[in-house]
Amino acid sequence: MLVNNNSPPNARAxxxxxxxxxxxxxxEFSYPKxxxxxxxxxxxxxxxxxxxxxVRSYKLLSDGRRQIGAFHLAGDIFGLEFDGxxxxxxxxxxxxxxxxVKRQSxxxxxxxxxxxxxxxxxxxxxNLQHAEDHLLLLGQxxxxxxxxxxxxxxxxxxAAAGVLALPMSRLDIAxxxxxxxxxxxxxxxxxxxxxxxxxxxxxxxxxxADTGGLAKIDRC
Amino acid sequence: MLVNNNSPPNARAxxxxxxxxxxxxxxEFSYPKxxxxxxxxxxxxxxxxxxxxxVRSYKLLSDGRRQIGAFHLAGDIFGLEFDGxxxxxxxxxxxxxxxxVKRQSxxxxxxxxxxxxxxxxxxxxxNLQHAEDHLLLLGQxxxxxxxxxxxxxxxxxxAAAGVLALPMSRLDIAxxxxxxxxxxxxxxxxxxxxxxxxxxxxxxxxxxADTGGLAKIDRC
DNA sequence: CGCATAATTGATAACTCTCAACGGTTGTGG
DNA sequence: CCACAACCGTTGAGAGTTATCAATTATGCG
Numbered sequence: 001m002l003v004n005n006n007s008p009p010n011a012r013a014x015x016x017x018x019x020x021x022x023x024x025x026x027x028e029f030s031y032p033k034x035x036x037x038x039x040x041x042x043x044x045x046x047x048x049x050x051x052x053x054x055v056r057s058y059k060l061l062s063d064g065r066r067q068i069g070a071f072h073l074a075g076d077i078f079g080l081e082f083d084g085x086x087x088x089x090x091x092x093x094x095x096x097x098x099x100x101v102k103r104q105s106x107x108x109x110x111x112x113x114x115x116x117x118x119x120x121x122x123x124x125x126x127n128l129q130h131a132e133d134h135l136l137l138l139g140q141x142x143x144x145x146x147x148x149x150x151x152x153x154x155x156x157x158x159a160a161a162g163v164l165a166l167p168m169s170r171l172d173i174a175x176x177x178x179x180x181x182x183x184x185x186x187x188x189x190x191x192x193x194x195x196x197x198x199x200x201x202x203x204x205x206x207x208x209a210d211t212g213g214l215a216k217i218d219r220c
Numbered sequence: 221m222l223v224n225n226n227s228p229p230n231a232r233a234x235x236x237x238x239x240x241x242x243x244x245x246x247x248e249f250s251y252p253k254x255x256x257x258x259x260x261x262x263x264x265x266x267x268x269x270x271x272x273x274x275v276r277s278y279k280l281l282s283d284g285r286r287q288i289g290a291f292h293l294a295g296d297i298f299g300l301e302f303d304g305x306x307x308x309x310x311x312x313x314x315x316x317x318x319x320x321v322k323r324q325s326x327x328x329x330x331x332x333x334x335x336x337x338x339x340x341x342x343x344x345x346x347n348l349q350h351a352e353d354h355l356l357l358l359g360q361x362x363x364x365x366x367x368x369x370x371x372x373x374x375x376x377x378x379a380a381a382g383v384l385a386l387p388m389s390r391l392d393i394a395x396x397x398x399x400x401x402x403x404x405x406x407x408x409x410x411x412x413x414x415x416x417x418x419x420x421x422x423x424x425x426x427x428x429a430d431t432g433g434l435a436k437i438d439r440c
Numbered sequence: 441c442g443c444a445t446a447a448t449t450g451a452t453a454a455c456t457c458t459c460a461a462c463g464g465t466t467g468t469g470g
Numbered sequence: 471c472c473a474c475a476a477c478c479g480t481t482g483a484g485a486g487t488t489a490t491c492a493a494t495t496a497t498g499c500g
Contacts, residue, residue: 059356061439067359069352082345087352117337124344125302131351132289132307136279138358139287139398143456170479178359180457185480202465203479219281363488390447400489405448422497423447 024105031092037079040089044081046100050074053096054167057088058175068176070130071168073157080123094167138178141219146177147187148217151197155208162211166204191217244325251312257299260309264301266320270294273316274387277308278395288396290350291388293377300343314387358398361439366397367407368437371417375428382431386424411437 028051031037037048037055055072069088072078081087106116137146150173154164166173170181177184191197196213197206208214248271251257257268257275275292289308292298301307304323326336357366370393374384386393390401397404411417416433417426428434
């Protein structure tokens, strides 16, 4: 659900990551920190790409337990659903700008354009691969391994090598890793004591002092 | 990797679940209990459908910890990979017959036949949905909730309502649910004591005496 | 029928969670 | 500009769920 009502610029622009898609109408939208982008089980009307900021997608149990399935960072595309309904809720982790494409503007071509469907298939496959790796993490890894894996994953996705500027809180990390925020904090402290990471300024800026050591902790 | 060398009948038959796929050459193959069907990171040469039996697909950590991502039962299709390499290893849980279709026999049409790619997309989407639900289970649910969920899931996929004939061991269930086999056993005992399930004959035949109660334990 | 495998049950340990207190940062308003 | 409030993160103590180790009981296969 759209909680924001900036007047969206209606420029025609290509939809970056979806290189197979021809020029389609897209618009930009800004979401303040913490606001909902869409809710689970809502009809999937748009495809989203993060221009700037970060998004969390998550599921809730009836008693409020939350599992974050993924973080979407600059460049990432999310919100594509095969059956037309979202299976996750999504929120802006920090102030975030999104590019949006109406699903309908892709659909017509989707039935004729093989390249477009193939790019959907590629996206689904990428998401599937991430989910499968995360199953292994959640089902088998220790707290320290999970946190180490998280840092490695975030570095992999960050522009700058060796330095992380995490947009999300310890609670977000915890709900992503199936831990509590205290356990995440203790794991980070442990990694700091072992000398594989260092904090810079704020506690969300992390220097990966020993990526080899990190990778070794994150058993594969 | 094919560890079996029955001479495969080379009948032309439609590939059941893939209804959009035209008649393609398929063959049947039998795998004794415990044998490998394919290994992770091998090239994906075939698409598989379970005719009879059960298959587990899993990932391993270097120290042997195993996470089972899915069980494939009669009718299920597995082994489809977008990038051509398997991401899971698979084994026959019990003696299993599979129908196999060469990837190459689908590929040519895949580039021209929209319906075929759409059915691939549908399969990927189904797998993704299952994985996403499993993330929530592994990340947030208690042992009792996981086991209850497992029973509900298995009943949903079984022909007979209310009675389960589980093909897999407690260890398999444990590695699917991110638990130990002892914890699975204790959870089942607990469910039995609460009267929501009963054992019949062997300990793998389970009567769901109170599916409503089960669903209530498996918090959503 | 007997042995190997599978499942249950018990006792104890360990890891992670919960509850709580404290310190630090940020943003806001006087 | 400072003071305060709200939020975030860390740390500690203790509890709890699940894992580990071990023994016993079932089950199934040769």
